[in-house]
Amino acid sequence: MIHTLDLRGRRPSRAELLALIPRTEVDVDVALDVATSLISDVRDRGSEALREQASRLDKVDDYELRVPQSHIDEAVASLSPQLRASLETAIARVRIGSAAQVPAAVRSEIAPGAVITQRWQPVERVGLYVPGGKAVYPSSVIMNVVPAQVAGVSSIALASPAQAHFGGRVHPTILAAAGLLGVSEVYAMGGAGAIGAFAYGVEDLGLVPVNVVTGPGNVYVAAAKRLVRGRVGIDSEAGPTEILIIADSSARADFIAADLISQAEHDEMASAVLVTDSEELARAVTQHVSELAEKTAHAQRVKIALEGPQSALVLVDDLSVAVDFSNAYGPEHLEIHTQKNSEVVAQITNAGALFVGDYSPVSLGDYSAGSNHVLPTAGQALFSSGLGAYTFLRPQQVIEYSKAALSEVAGGIRVLADDEDLPAHGDAVDIRFNTEDN
Known part of the structure; x- marks a missing residue:
């Protein structure tokens, strides 16, 4: 049902991984x-x-x-x-x-009388x-x-x-x-x-x-x-939803199969990818997927998604290659099922959200984990994050200097302003010290 990408015997470069990644092609x-x-x-x-x-x-x-x-x-x-x-x-x-x-707001005293509040x-x-x-x-x-x-x-x-x-x-x-x-x-x-x-x-x-x-x-x-x-x-x-699972021989094949199907249920263009160093696990997952997919409510939709070029079982030599593959992919949802979960998590740089261990399926994040399920797709996790309170916040710096604090840097401002051929910038500082009122 789901095709296999065999990367054993090689350690692809980042560029090669980016070219190998199975991905739904959505041309906005x-x-x-x-x-x-x-x-x-x-x-x-x-x-x-x-x-x-x-x-x-x-x-x-x-x-x-x-x-x-x-x-x-x-x-x-x-x-x-x-x-x-x-x-x-x-x-x-x-x-x-x-x-x-x-x-929280942070107050930084740059020097006596010189404060920036973030x-x-x-x-x-x-x-x-x-x-x-x-x-x-x-x-x-x-x-x-x-x-x-x-x-x-x-x-x-x-x-x-x-x-x-x-x-x-x-x-x-x-x-x-x-x-x-x-x-x-x-x-x-x-x-x-x-x-x-x-x-x-x-x-x-x-x-x-x-x-x-x-x-x-x-x-x-x-x-x-x-x-x-x-x-x-x-x-x-x-774009269409994605799940990538990193797993080794210790993982539960039936859990992984169910999680792949759960995301394929969304849409015929959904991506479901397993990356593993265990050929035995890959075979077991394939068997469970075949059995479970036939029984699910949206079997035809699931079948199309899993058979599409965007879904794959990826075989690698070891988990370090699996991590490289995942970081190049930047999945919306990343599940980790290994004997050394904490070590794998520490190496992940690009993912919308990480789901760690047997009892943290993506379905939990879709509804009741407390995390947000609006996450970056199509590789956008390489440079952006999921939806959160920060989406609606703008960082602002509030700058407040005393006369003495400004005096300490006035000369430097004058030098920089003249060097950039923006003399009025320096004048705006100098006037505060050159008038009789001061």
Whole structure:
């Protein structure tokens, strides 16, 4: 079902590894023209354009663009006790995990009378996107909203596509999650048009432009986020989900097979990769995958994902090569199942999130670990991080010098300013010491 990449007998260079990595090819560029058109239409015609897009793309015509509070309240009231308890547990845990991401202000005394205070200020307003599609994602509501709240964002708007199956309403579980979090500004809008609405605002709808847009979506959402970046901040251009597992002969083959399938369940383009120095484990995982995949609810979707070029069983000589492979890959989700987990973890530099040991599956992080599941894909973990409270914070330095402290460096400023041919910079310092008032 899943193909094998045999790297035994060789130690590929970083460049060779980058060329060997199995990866889903998602070309956001192909969606840019469509996304540009949808965003421009929303910018020019507001809610009328959003309604036309919903009619054409989501097959919804008669619905409330701005979700009434009564719909949110009804959704909360309709939750089963078990689902409500599960959502509330996830909210509480993510709130604790997010709180650790807010740095404390730090006061540094550079010299007597010379102080720099490093502080972190939240943006004022954010737009959070929750996709529709093959699954329902109330967990994504939690993962987007809670970090923004913890960061101190004062204005939060949420968008999710109108659902024909629910009479044009946003999916009730998504609305319920928003209600449990106290989010009342919710819009039934989806795709690139929703991202454009967040970035430019919709005056006739009362939707004020936001400062930051976050949340996963399809290739058109990714393209839209690329187009509005610069006008607003974004988290990332999310692509299909990925799991990479580093394992040795001590690992449980059935656990690994189940975890590979759990991510393949998301999408036909999902990536599922096992890197191991044990041929015996690889054979056992292959057997378990074959048995379990046939029984899972989305067997056809899983089969396509696992048979795709983006998924593989990678055989290596030792765990050091496995670590090199993983660091070159930069997986969204990295699981580690070895006899020396702590040593392997210490060598990992590039990953969205690490799941260590038999009882830390990616599914735990998707819902109830307290970590965030909005993570970088497509190699973006090599240079970026997952969503967190810090996504909504901006570091600011507050500089406060006394006259005596400025006097100590005035001469140096004069020299540097003249060297850069910016004499007025030096003059702005000198005037503070050369006037009669001083």
